[in-house]
Amino acid sequence: MISTSDVERAAARIAGRVRRTPVFAADEGVWFKLEQLQHTGSFKARGAFNRILAAGDPPSAGVVAASGGNAGLAVAYAAREFGLPARVYVPVTAPAVKVAKLRALGAAVELVGEKYADAYDAAVKHAANSGALFCHAYDQPEICAGQGTIGLELLEQADDLDTILVAVGGGGLLAGIAAAVEGRARVVGVEPRTAPTLNAALAAGEPVPVEVSGVAADSLGATRLGDIAFAVATRTDAGSVLVDDSAIVEARAALWDRYRLALEPGGATAFAALLSGAYRPAPGERVAVLLCGANTDPATLTSPSGAPPAARTPR
Structure with a gap:
């Protein structure tokens, strides 16, 4: 479980190490928070820095993570x-562009299995055997609190927000932001219909395994919602909506065609909820x-x- 104060401490800890990403008005009553401009191309750098800094003196064995790509990039x-060695376990289905970036950042990359769960098991084993600091992709308090610093920024950058739409995979981003803005704005999780971890957990009353495709x-491919995300989502009454893959593809194309914003499918998923x-x-x-x-x-x-999607207001 995390609270607003945990996020505030994370913000102080990582200050000067991450970018304060911009916000702009995309339409009447709609703002975009451009976290794809963060270091390594995703919000994950916030949690990675907070996890390492909160641990104090890191072990000489360095850090280890399991990731479909973005969490690993942030940890690397x-x-x-910090001048630490990093080892990242990724499923063989990880996009080549992300694997290449991991190696360019100096990480030792291990391709294991076809799903995030396979890479996760291998990373946990390596941490136990080597003493490396394990950085979870989404279900550690320090990781969630670091991601939540986005919410604190948003409250300062866009006045009187009612709702924040957030893509959900394992739920670390939703957990952090919902904790950060608790009592001041509501968070709604947006998931592919083909990877409904939050939706399934809320329906079942607990995190449950789901099939993912x-x-x-590659970025929203967790097979189970994190325990922290479930606790925070239920405490803050976070919402949940599902979108089809076709809506994600259209949203991604629209972000490029209309705004010249380059997003990966997972990064465009929250916008798909509005557009569709x-x-x-x-x-x-x-x-x-x-x-x-x-990425x-x-x-x-x-x-x-080959043509822009039909013009349509995202409301």
């Missing part, structure tokens, strides 16, 4: 900043959409037809 980047599985109508704001509701990942192949950004 933070480790490099689809266009955003899966989330419909009430009259006068003020909504922030978190755009959270840019993608630019050649795939254009819409499948």
